[in-house]
Amino acid sequence: MNAQKLSKRLAKVASFVPTGAVVADIGSDHAYLPCYLVQKGIISQAVAGEVVKGPYESARRQVRAEGLANQIQVRLADGLAAVEQGDHVDTITIAGMGGPLIVSILEKHPEVLRSVTRLILQPNIHAKVIRQWALAQGWAILDEVILEEDDKIYEILVLQRGAMFLTDAEILLGSHLIAQRSAAFVQKWTKEIENWQRILQDLNKAEATPDIQAKREELQQLIQLVEGAL
């Protein structure tokens, strides 16, 4: 992967960036995504934020090597603290982290989100936490994608402001992903069910304490919920 040829996962994230957007890519190890977006002429201004010095320096080197230092501001900062008011950022991308970390980044600087109209989030795990956050914070899911790359399955959520209603199954699985029912979706959740069934078998062998019983019921409900969508 490089700034000219993104991974399938990051290329999909890039595909949701509106033409002419001002993007902040948070956790921008190597700054490949903002460099790609500027080079393709999709955007002309971006911020690349990184909290760890090593990746921050890689991002700075990359932006300089591509001759994009006037268009991409690389900043060493924790999450949305990388964004300054004068940047006029309207689109935020956060990719390659767990859902809970993505949510904690979004929650830490709510003032930055005021000017933002689109969030493109790619959780490696626990996308559910992002859907719960979106539901509570007045963001609606515009689109969702699930894809497989290098034997890993990734989800991408595209949010815009608005109200939505999601059932428990939709919070866990994604309403768009349920409707698409792609091969990657079926593969991910079939594997998850098998995993839960293995745990359930082990719990069935254990002494039936109230805690064990509660865990069994929780797993049975989850399996039922997911099986209903597959």
Ligand code: SAM
């Ligand atoms: N976004 C790139 C991608 O999807 O390929 C890089 C993903 S990499 C696994 C996650 C990056 O996020 C790391 O470079 C890490 O240092 C950075 N990161 C983690 N927490 C962060 C935070 N609170 N603020 C900014 N960057 C963060």
